[in-house]
Amino acid sequence: MDTDTTTATPTGGPVDAGTYDVLRRRLGDRAAELARRAEALNARRTEEFGSTELRLTGTEQIRTEQASVPRDLVAVGGRLLFGFERGPGATGTAEVSDVLALYGPELDAPVAGGPPADEDFVREFTALHRYYRDARLLRLRRVDGKLLAVFRTGESADGIRVLRWALAADGSPGAFLDARGDRDHVFPPSHDFTWTVAGRESHVAGRHPHIAVGGDGDGSRAVLFVDTLGGTLTVKTENDTDTPHGIYEEPVTEPLQSLADAEVEHATIGPLVLLRVRPYNEESWRHLVFNSLLGTVLRLDGIGPACHRLPEDQGIIFPGGYYLTTGTAKTFDIAEPLSAPLFEGAVRSPNGEDVLYVFRSPDDGRSLLLPYNLIRQEVATPLQGRGHALLDDGTLVLLRTTPTADEPARVHQVQRWHTPYVSDTHAASRPASDGPLARVGNADLVRGISDCLALAHGATETTPTAAVYARLVADCVRATDRYHWLTDPELGTLADPLAELRATAEQVLTEFETVRELTRQAADALAEATENITALVRRSRGEVPRTAAEWVDRLTELRRAHGHVTTLAEMRYADTERVAELSADTAADIEAVARRAVSFLSRDDAFAGYHEDIA
Incomplete structure (x- = not known):
């Protein structure tokens, strides 16, 4: 060749x-x-513009007058509003100071006067605890210029009552509004894209039918083909119904199911195709990520509860991990994963380099913070806590999650982090320069x-x-x-x-097509040589030559095939390891056939045929 x-x-x-x-x-x-x-x-x-390093600057404590269970922490006007729940042994009517306490940024002592407690608020607070004996603070939030205090009124997470204040221009609490803040207590969409259902119009019939997904969302110009038949969830990149195999396979619970029994949804995010599949008779959805650049499939069930795009089409992020278009996938070994996490929001640093993604568990209020850096394309340190407060200078005060966090105590652990998430006003207060970097x-x-x-x-x-x-x-x-x-x-x-x-x-790119063709040619030549040698070896083992001439012919054929295999190693982009392995196996087969030939030629009648020809 x-x-x-x-x-x-x-x-x-x-x-x-x-x-x-x-x-x-x-x-x-x-x-x-x-x-x-x-x-x-x-x-x-x-x-020029300062470091954006995320680093821990200290571990501190918040002290409360009575033993309590910490619930949340929020920044208001440069100060920290701490929300907590009275311990189970508390008696008497709940006071505002039993639930809320206002601290300075250094957390040294409660601010005189405490949290905003005008007459309207005290009246609503008292009525709340009078009519709902089990009322307890669930969390604190800042939403659209308002401060919300969310109380759970029963065992169900849906039973809530939300008190709200207006926030002043500096972020400090203003006038109390009312107890109808449930209309404000909503979260952004858990996914910033829409799942498209693959209906019957996407079914492709054949010997091994499948469902076409991707493309324009209606199955046209599809990029993936999915089925859950034959006991296997299969993903293909070729519209080939003659074979059941694809680039990705995993078993399903129910082997006997039709193409229409499975539920399949998909979404396209740049070069990524996200798959959401629920095979027949299964309760949980399976989530897969297909990378069209690399032609690979990876199962990531973490994208199910929540998933958002990373900036600049760099990939996706979800509670506990992220996936980049380069194929890099990272999941964090979190000691206590969030239960049914919700996407709470994202905070962008003024420099545009960092984004803080916040996920929250609605049941117990625990939060997960994932600080993503666009330049390094990574989440450096996932942070877990009961709540967090972000001050104007970028200081992040994190209410820590500890094994004893749900037990009443008077001392509560917090961490203080230096972050790049400063406020716009704080960033604008920095002295400006007129150099080339500042101009851009x-x-x-x-x-x-x-x-x-x-x-x-x-x-x-x-x-x-x-x-x-x-x-x-x-x-x-x-x-x-x-x-x-x-x-x-x-x-x-x-x-x-x-x-x-x-x-x-x-x-x-131009040369890659040539290399791919040469690689295919080398693979075809190796496959052909393997098939030829396999046939010769099978024949030499199953058919015993009856004459010396037949033994010589058999050895000659094997040696010729062995010589051809050796030349394959000289082809560009050939699988040299497989060639060497096949060459060694063929040499061993030749040696075995040669020993059998010597044994035959040592017999007295080995050359009887030659004697007859000469006679």
Whole structure:
């Protein structure tokens, strides 16, 4: 076989198939240079605008006059409103001070005068505890310029009563409004996308039928094909009903079910296709993520309760983990996972580099905070607590979750964290400069640096596929068009390595098709040689030659096949390990046949045929 197959570059010149390896190395060099310049610019940006590091600055305590169970913590006007529940041994009518306490930012002692308690509030508070003997504070919230105090009035989580105040411009509580805050006590959608139900119009008939999903949402131009037949949940990328197998398979509980028995829903988020499947006779939904760039499927049931897109189409985030379009998946080993978590909201830092995703359990009020960094594309430290308060200077006060948190106590543990989530007014109070970084702005620099680093990492760390290279080219074009300052010499001229990365990626994409064809040819040749040798070995073991000439022919055929296998290792992109393994097995088979031939030739009548021919 001719291994010097050539192809053409985008400029039309011939390129040897081995050029793919050279182009891959060149792509890595261009990516490394782009990453180096982007990281250098990011270091300058951090020095100019300040660090965004999330770090623990201390562990402190909140003290209450009576033993109580902590419930929540919220920042109001630069101070901290602490909500708690009276201990089970408390007697007498509940007072406001038995449920709420206002502290200064240092948490040293309650502020004189306590929480806002005008006559209207005291009246509603007293009536609440008079008519609902089991009333207890569930949580505190700031929503749309209002402060909410949510009380549970019974055993059910649906039985609530919400007192509310108006918040002043500085965030401090103003006038008490009423006890009808349940209309404000709502949460954002748990998913920022819509699940599309795959109906019967998406069913594809055949020997092994399946359901077409993806594409335009109606099954047209589908990218995935799903079924739960034959005892297996199967995901395919080819519309092939002749085979039951796909790129992903896992068992189902009920093997006997029809195509229409399973419930299938899907959503497309950039290059990701999310699947929501409930096979017949099963209570729980299964959640899968298909990456169209890599052609891989991963089961992530954590996206079921809540799931949101990450900024800049970097992937998705859900309670307890995240998944990036690069294929990176991270789930955190959380000691006490949230029960039926809800998405409470997201807090963006003014620099645009960090986003804090907040999830909350409606049953016990525990919260999970996931601080995501766009440049590093990671959640550094998941934080768990009973509640948290975010001050204007970015200080995060976290009410800790401990094994004894549900037991009444007078001392309650809190953590103080330094975060980048400062208020807009606090960020605006920082002195401004007139340098090249200030002219562009921190937020735009963050997005540009994040995109450049993502391109650099994607070029070298992602499994190479045609879709990956095509996306790399498109993203290079998009970054060039979006960020005008990439050509600025004062900012490192990131446009130069970016343009080289794009040009090299285009060449690699062209060459990748050639390599894929050569790989297929090498695999076909190896499969053909394996089939031929298997047939020869089976024949040599099942059919005993009757003459010396037949033994010689049999050995000659095996040696010829062995020699052909050895030459396959010289083909480009051949599976050399499999070739070596097949060559060793064939050599062992030749040796076994040779021993049997020697045993036959040692017999007195071994050459009887030759004697007859001579006579």
